[in-house]
Amino acid sequence: MRFEGSRVLVTGAGAGFGEAISRRFAAEGARVLVSDIDLAAAERVTGELDGALPFELDVTDEAATQAMAAAAVEAWGGIDVVVCNAGLPHRAMPMIQMDTADFDRMWDVNVRSIFFAAKACVPHMGEGSSIVSVASIGGRRPRANLTPYNASKGAVITLTKGLAAELAPTVRVNCVTPVSAPTGFDKVAMGIDELPEKLEARVVSGIPMGRRASPDDVAAAIAYLASDDAGFLTGVALDVDGGRSIG
Numbered sequence: 001m002r003f004e005g006s007r008v009l010v011t012g013a014g015a016g017f018g019e020a021i022s023r024r025f026a027a028e029g030a031r032v033l034v035s036d037i038d039l040a041a042a043e044r045v046t047g048e049l050d051g052a053l054p055f056e057l058d059v060t061d062e063a064a065t066q067a068m069a070a071a072a073v074e075a076w077g078g079i080d081v082v083v084c085n086a087g088l089p090h091r092a093m094p095m096i097q098m099d100t101a102d103f104d105r106m107w108d109v110n111v112r113s114i115f116f117a118a119k120a121c122v123p124h125m126g127e128g129s130s131i132v133s134v135a136s137i138g139g140r141r142p143r144a145n146l147t148p149y150n151a152s153k154g155a156v157i158t159l160t161k162g163l164a165a166e167l168a169p170t171v172r173v174n175c176v177t178p179v180s181a182p183t184g185f186d187k188v189a190m191g192i193d194e195l196p197e198k199l200e201a202r203v204v205s206g207i208p209m210g211r212r213a214s215p216d217d218v219a220a221a222i223a224y225l226a227s228d229d230a231g232f233l234t235g236v237a238l239d240v241d242g243g244r245s246i247g
């Protein structure tokens, strides 16, 4: 098992990708701090995992992020992997129609949170440790009407590369750029539980592998980036996109 005894922190881990990421690390032997703004959701996930700890964290709260790092250090003596997964989409709309407060909130959750997590956790991370963030393929190939979200994910990619340069060789810093996946994301972005058939077909038609991403696809890629198998990889933005960005 690649993460036997490793100490792993995951944000936004009460559902969707974060839940799958937590399960994946736990299945590979890690102790996982499952944090989410929704404590009940975090507790539901930890209830099914050996040695996992739930933690209530709004990633826009710097003091709470410091408290999360402190809780991991108190319980386990240090931190090996931090997965900055929490993120907010917004309703698709022309950028100039977006409320500034919504723009700021989305930017705080998607970008500022990673700054907070790095500040809180890096002092407790040693040789061979790593940070992996969840960006989006939209951060590489933005399309109309998701401009603020895509720009925030472009910032995650740049932040990843800059931080990787700063923290090498001690801490590796990478990110994944998933294509659309059926999680609670659709509900937030569009107010629906799942994409209507026609829209689903349109999204899938742009993905050579013929389907949307799954939370397990994303969790597997993150586990790889955090593992010793990727020990020479830093500053990488790994496309988990079924080939969407090929052409």
Ligand SMILES: NC(=O)c1ccc[n+]([C@@H]2O[C@H](COP(=O)([O-])OP(=O)(O)OC[C@H]3O[C@@H](n4cnc5c(N)ncnc54)[C@H](O)[C@@H]3O)[C@@H](O)[C@H]2O)c1
Pocket: 011, 012, 013, 014, 015, 016, 017, 018, 035, 036, 037, 038, 041, 057, 058, 059, 060, 085, 086, 087, 088, 089, 109, 134, 135, 136, 137, 177, 178, 179, 180, 181, 182, 183, 184, 185, 186, 188
């Ligand atoms: N699902 C997709 O299509 C897709 C594609 C590319 C990238 N992403 C990115 O993947 C990440 C996870 O998204 P998901 O699809 O699993 O979403 P999701 O909505 O299924 O889950 C998000 C989780 O984050 C938590 N959360 C929300 N705001 C928070 C905050 N301020 N602090 C802490 N936790 C918070 C929610 O309670 C929830 O448990 C996000 O960064 C998202 O931008 C998603």
